Amino acid sequence: MKKRISTLLALLLAVSLVPVTVGARTEDEPHTHKICADADCPDNHEVKTWTAWDSSSALPNEAGYYYLTNDIITENGVNVVDGVYICLNGHIIQSVGKGTVTLTATPACDNCGLTDCTDTVHKFSEREDGLWVLDEENGDIPIEGAAIIGSMLIASDIMFEMYNINAVGDDGAGIFLYSRGKVLLEKCGISGNNGSHALNAISPVELRDCIICANRCDSAVRVSNEFKIGGRITIDANINADGKSCNLELREGRTVTIAEPLSEYSYIGVSAEAVPTIGNPISVTGANGEDYSAYFHSDNYNYMIVNGENNVVQLTEVNPKTYPYTINSLKLVSASGEEYDEIPTDKGFIVDMDVTKVADRSGQDYFIVAAYGENGTLVSLNYIKADLPTGTSFSCGVNMPKTDELIDTVKAFVWDGLGTATPLAQSVEI
Ligand SMILES: [Zn+2]
Numbered sequence: 477m478k479k480r481i482s483t484l485l486a487l488l489l490a491v492s493l494v495p496v497t498v499g500a501r502t503e504d505e506p507h508t509h510k511i512c513a514d515a516d517c518p519d520n521h522e523v524k525t526w527t528a529w530d531s532s533s534a535l536p537n538e539a540g541y542y543y544l545t546n547d548i549i550t551e552n553g554v555n556v557v558d559g560v561y562i563c564l565n566g567h568i569i570q571s572v573g574k575g576t577v578t579l580t581a582t583p584a585c586d587n588c589g590l591t592d593c594t595d596t597v598h599k600f601s602e603r604e605d606g607l608w609v610l611d612e613e614n615g616d617i618p619i620e621g622a623a624i625i626g627s628m629l630i631a632s633d634i635m636f637e638m639y640n641i642n643a644v645g646d647d648g649a650g651i652f653l654y655s656r657g658k659v660l661l662e663k664c665g666i667s668g669n670n671g672s673h674a675l676n677a678i679s680p681v682e683l684r685d686c687i688i689c690a691n692r693c694d695s696a697v698r699v700s701n702e703f704k705i706g707g708r709i710t711i712d713a714n715i716n717a718d719g720k721s722c723n724l725e726l727r728e729g730r731t732v733t734i735a736e737p738l739s740e741y742s743y744i745g746v747s748a749e750a751v752p753t754i755g756n757p758i759s760v761t762g763a764n765g766e767d768y769s770a771y772f773h774s775d776n777y778n779y780m781i782v783n784g785e786n787n788v789v790q791l792t793e794v795n796p797k798t799y800p801y802t803i804n805s806l807k808l809v810s811a812s813g814e815e816y817d818e819i820p821t822d823k824g825f826i827v828d829m830d831v832t833k834v835a836d837r838s839g840q841d842y843f844i845v846a847a848y849g850e851n852g853t854l855v856s857l858n859y860i861k862a863d864l865p866t867g868t869s870f871s872c873g874v875n876m877p878k879t880d881e882l883i884d885t886v887k888a889f890v891w892d893g894l895g896t897a898t899p900l901a902q903s904v905e906i
Pocket residue numbers: 510511512513514517518519520521
């Protein structure tokens with residue numbers, strides 16, 4: 477796995493994370509380029525003249541356009557303040573302190589940004605736990621462009637923009653977005669980080685032409701706010717500590733907005749907090765003018781991507797299971813028929829199960845009610861054996877006398893036999 481990711485990554489970075497090179501400069505020539513360092517930029521960026529910044533430990537705290545002439549190594553992190561735009565000029569900003577945030581763009585940064593106009597290569601080696609460590613001598617993972625090594629906290633109030641920068645090798649939090657304003661990441665790479673999330677999008681963000689891969693996180697990108705993408709987006713080959721795919725995770729019912737058309741070779745692995753069920757797919761994107769479903773894939777083998785109505789990219793079940801029986805309801809009642817909301821702890825109760833046979837099937841099947849204790853231990857198991865005509869329903873009541881053990885869960889299921897235990901209905905539990 478390790479080898480595969482590194483090779484894939486090197487390839488991906490080589491083909492598409494190549495910032496536009498402005499050309500070799502001599503010492504005396506002014507450092508001029510647009511913020512995006514893209515001569516053919518379709519946006520109306522102006523060409524700026526950038527002032528040399530020679531510090532190797534701090535960033536400027538007066539508004540202006542600067543370019544680094546040295547790597548910045550920090551113990552307590554550096555802060556991008558309002559009106560400061562920095563061209564990293566191929567350099568790195570690295571945290572060597574324990575548990576520090578390497579770079580912050582705090583609320584004082586109403587408008588600020590980072591860019592890089594070079595194709596400088598930095599080399600990294602992959603540690604056992606997936607973390608990329610700077611290793612200019614012997615590293616086998618080349619990264620093109622400037623790199624911020626360590627975590628970033630972005631809490632800009634108006635606009636934070638970042639072009640051609642790699643956020644690499646943080647073993648804590650990657651990029652944490654907590655902005656009230658707009659955050660734009662263009663032609664950026666987020667790789668070789670581990671921990672909870674390489675990009676934690678608690679606040680809105682827009683990604684254009686970005687690559688997020690080879691992170692070892694609970695989920696590489698966690699989306700719980702507006703999330704816009706466009707251009708060539710790769711969020712792939714990210715795994716968690718158990719080796720499972722965990723790329724883009726949609727939380728709190730959030731979807732991805734395709735703000736600008738996705739380009740060819742975009743590839744985005746998706747999972748969602750919500751679970752798609754039969755007839756209830758989950759929206760991955762909003763409505764689109766065209767079918768983008770080929771650019772998405774499911775991180776979970778039980779689900780797959782489909783193109784829904786209005787070209788909404790959706791997650792749906794691979795093989796919706798059709799069972800011969802449906803458990804319509806499962807209730808806990810007293811001997812006098814009074815229904816309990818919770819499992820009674822001080823007295824026995826009756827479990828009422830209502831079932832319909834919805835598909836043809838012959839033979840006696842087992843309608844089972846089981847009670848489990850706090851640690852999942854089986855406290856009691858009762859069943860009824862029956863061969864029902866298709867289309868009929870029946871209810872049964874199973875008595876659960878008071879036991880010494882606390883009952884935590886009551887579950888109903890239908891099996892073809894106790895030994896074979898093939899499920900014939902979606903189980904229901906209380
Ligand atoms: Zn531009």
